[in-house]
Amino acid sequence: MADRTPAAATAAPLPDEKTISRAEELVRERFLMPEEDPAQALAPGTPRRNALDAAVTELEAGAKVPSTEWRRRYSMLLGLERVLSDDEPKLADGTSLNPHQVDALSGTLTALLADQQRNAPPSSNGTPVAAAAPEPVVAGPTNGAPAADPVLDDDADVDLDSDVDPDADSDDSDETAAEAEAILEEDVAEDEEPLDYDAAAELELGEEDVGEAPEDPNAHKRFWFEHATGAGKTVAAMGFVDASRTGGILILTHRRNLVDQFNEELRTRGYRDRVRGPMLGDQDAANGPVTVETYQWFVRNAGNISSAYTVVICDEAHTALGEKTAAAIRNWTGPIFIGMTATGALIARHVTDLFPTQTSRFDLAQAAR
Structure with missing residues (x-):
């Protein structure tokens, strides 16, 4: 027996x-x-x-x-x-x-x-899952009214899911570094870039000692994947949106025009009814709302962002490595964080400081084969 x-x-x-x-x-x-x-x-x-x-x-x-x-x-x-x-x-x-x-x-x-x-809760014998302690809400400019839906540009022409060119140059090392540096050095408006992000400084870090890692109890819930430019990271992000029917998703990116592109992608991929403006304070929704905002907005509202967002997708995750942005991510212990980047090979050590678990890799060298 x-x-x-x-x-x-x-x-x-x-x-x-x-x-x-x-x-x-x-x-x-x-x-x-x-x-x-x-x-x-x-x-x-x-x-x-x-x-x-x-x-x-x-x-x-x-x-x-x-x-x-x-x-x-x-x-x-x-x-x-x-x-x-x-x-x-x-x-x-x-x-x-x-x-x-x-x-x-x-x-x-x-x-x-x-x-x-x-970290399984003792629920297999019928014991309830312990409720999470409420997150502190920092005083901020919110009146509790529903946020307005973002305006979507019907004329936007976005093609972010094209396959990688199979005839791409196989000389991967110089091309990967050059592509990464070009992305990091894009000339963007000052108010569209994370306040504490210094692209040149990140590139110069190399293998230098970055000091003792801060206390980070939520590190096990932060993941990242590296896919070459053109491999369809934005469509992969839509896959995560599809997977979260009740938990809200906050997509962060480093440029305002990319906010518009993500909103257009959501609209054309069948998720228009889930797009809404940012939720702050005690605003809640359990129908999988999706908000796209900039890292600067995220830093400015840290501590007052609604707990309805259970997943945060960090586009161009290498741009989230600045001190204030990284601190805001570490301090928000509720959500799962998913970082996406095409430049992980160049600054992988520093990406993994903030996003410890790599879940997928398809770099330019693999794409060129």
Whole structure:
């Protein structure tokens, strides 16, 4: 006879089909994929079972939407499992993700699953997931009124998902460095650049000692991937948007015109109804709102940004390495952070100081092969 482990002996029974269905309606995600065996897919102690148990607990408490803590822990994880369960993952408008975009999503899912296993809450026996302590709200200019949706330019002509040219020059080392330096030295308006970001200084850091790392309890929730220019990082970002149906997503970029481009991309890829202006203070929404803003806005409003944002996507993540921007990222311990860059090979050490876990890599050398 098989041994009964303490976990097996105390685990709550699998909820019935009706309860699972109600939990799926609450969190707007599947707990069971087609043709999956419930006993295996929802085995006690697995991240998906923990997510289900936590959702059922919230249902029994009368919740109408999932809590902020549930959205932070499980919305992206379950959504990535859903998106990647299809043989050919697609966005809302039917765009198929290319292998490199799929790799970015699957690498992040693997990292999230590993983190959940290390930090699993005691929910497989029916015990509720502990609620997160509320984040301090710094006084700021907000009146609690809903933010206005950003204006989207119908005339924008954006093509950010083109495949990498297979005939690209294979002389990778000089080309990679040159491309990275060109991106870092772009001439942009002063009010569109992070206040503390010095591109030239970052390039000169090299392998110099950058000093003792600051205390960083949220480092395990910050990931990054490196994809060459033209590999479709923006479409990969749309994949993360698709995966987060209840948790809000904040996309940060270093130039105002890129804010407009991301908003146009969201509109054309099928996520227009989720785009909204920035939420501050106690404003909340559990329908996966997506906001695009600059790093300067982020630094200026640090401490007063709504906890509805459970995922922060950092475009051109190397531009988030300045002291004030990095400190604001480290101090916001609630969300998952996902950094995207094409220049990781040049300043990888400094990117990994802020985004410790690399989930995918497709650099210019690989693209040229």
